[in-house]
Amino acid sequence: MSASPTSPQNSPAEAEASCRLPLLVFFGGAAFWLVAASLLGHLASIKLHSPSFLSHCEHLTYGRLYPAAMNALLYGFASSAAFGVALWLVARLGRVAVPQPWLVAFAGKLWNLGVLAGVAGIIAGDSTGFEWLEMPRYAAVPLFFSSLFIALWTLLAFHRRAERGLAVSQWYLVAALLWFPWIYSTATMLLVCHPVRGVMQAIVGWWFTNNLQTLWLTPMALAAIFHFLPTLAERPLHSRYLALFGFWMLALFGGWAGIPASAPVPAWIVSVSNAAAVMLFIPALAVGLNIVNTLRGGPKIVGCAGGPFCFLRFAVMSYVVAAVAGAVVAASAPGAVAQFTWLKTALTHLNLYGFVAMALFGAIYEILPRVTGADFCRKFMRAHFWLAIIGTVIHVGALAIGGLKQGALLGDAAVPFHNVIKTSLHFFRVATIGELLILVGNLLFALNVVGLFVKCARKCCGAQMSCCAAEPATTGGAK
């Protein structure tokens, strides 16, 4: 790759427009998989409430639906959206046009097909049995190669950037683009292709699930947050040094967390991992402080009306809460109590729905109008925002309280197991209501994306092939 750093300067608009096609693939796929994940996940929850429902259909049994939903969410929605956001940020911040964008779009299609094969495979019973890596080998291989290509191509564009200075967002996204193929290939190799033995499988599995969150989705969401929040608030970032500190803390500790407190593995692994999990509140606090200080004061205090800004701000709050709660759980006795309970699920969902998804929503709501010139429906966006935050709070809150209760009861052998599960299911019912709100919000999001595509296509026919006029829509209208 003989990319010259002195490649011709692209105007920001040209740079952004260059990733239109891939972004339509990434964000369109993300919207589709988000709805699919929500529907599958909700069906799984219904099956937990009425276990005889559809019991003659092997494809719709809980143990297949739930992993299918998680995989659709993690790979279909979150990763796909993250690829898109990364590509756009690289083009925009580096003022560089993505070379041969159709290639990335093609790889994005391949990624989507891989997810399709994987989710279908899980439902057909081909699951590998490893959490968050259930997709069978025939899906994992295309997923790996397409992600490798997307990551390398995005990094290539990054390398050719015209604007040489680096923004905070770029650190995060470059890191995440390098980390993802690494962790995904390691886990796929050691679990699916050439399996290791015994509890080594569990160690690799925990390492992977932790890193998928901490070193792939988290930095991607932070890249979006560090770009959009200051931009939308029209304020300079409070402190670059604090951001640098937070970044390196995340890089340093992120890869070590994730082994549960009483895992049947050599004790030092658990201790090291627990210590790292505790330390992870440091990068979260650094981000939180930085953002709070960035938004505070200044000429005007930025209000919130359900626009992209609100999504991103809520994401920061969720991140800090999830990291601090995770550290508390890892640091104290609840660590052992929380294992095997809904509390762990609650923290994961807070991280995924409250933090990662919200940051990605905010980014997509901001990016798509800019590259297509068509506008989102504001009403839907606002409804989505309120449904998402209320749903997440109810869902996560109920699961967390239910999980603590479940852990306490599980620890008391005098309580029959049936009573343990009955108690925690009350909370699970409430959590399902929250999940339903999230589902409706997600539907609105998908409708909004589809609507924007339609508007864009209409415009394209009207303007005779100059598809989706390249002039970026002015932003900053609604926060």
Added chain:
Amino acid sequence: MNFGPLIFLGVFFTMACSWFGMIVVPQLQIGGQQPVKLEATGQMYPLPRAGLAQQGAAVYRANGCAACHSQQVRQGPPVFDVKLNDLGTNAAQVADIARKINHAAGAPLPGKNIWRTPVKKDADAAAKRLTDAGAKAAVVIVPTGADIERGWGARVSVAQDYLYDQPLMLGSRRIGPDLANIGARKPGADWQLWHLYNPRLITDGSFMPAYRFLFNEVPRRKDAPPALGALDKTLVAKTFPEPAGETVTDIVPTAEAVALVAYLASLNPDAPLFEAPAPVPPPPAAPATNTPAAVKP
């Protein structure tokens, strides 16, 4: 400011550290673990699963039982029992010492536990005093913890137990009970099959999904002989009464269901290991503490 190369190197280095520390080093440490010879029986532990049970593991994997069931017994700090094996010749003195060790011990009899303490040193000292008086006494390590009290295992689960699990399905949530030793807890194949066919036939108000698709429902006339391999209905006579009409339905497990039950029966890690001592012999299948079960196995 152009930190490009620095960021790249740092990012590479931090991930390399994590990769080395969490993947390579553990693999070097336990990746080559081998079966061990048990002192008590001279058998190797663990033994690979038989073919049918191995097929059953695939059914367990495909249907995601691990989404609700863990397979890992946890334990609290162990306690130590001072156990009297033989009174020896000087019974009166032994009784005296036993009373000094623990007033509540009552009359010392062979095979009786004299004292329970969380401190190994104290237990050893007490055993020594009894031995010095001519008795035969031993210290027995007793695993504790809610999982063990629930009867979910005789001892804590350790790495050795999972040597032949492929894939390893530890599970991360306990929506259902732990299944680490389900083979010892619910040994009846009929119980397992009926429970899979419809858990609510066996356990009132169970939240476990029914796995009807692992069974064939074969209708027949009441006077015809039952289908080959049909499940015996006596176990569920109360909850699954025969219909009044001319025809009845036989429930015939598929090969998958039979394999799955063989896998469940193979789950029983009870061998006492150096790193995970268990009381020998392991306690008999614990009472069904999980549910007010309608039918006992």
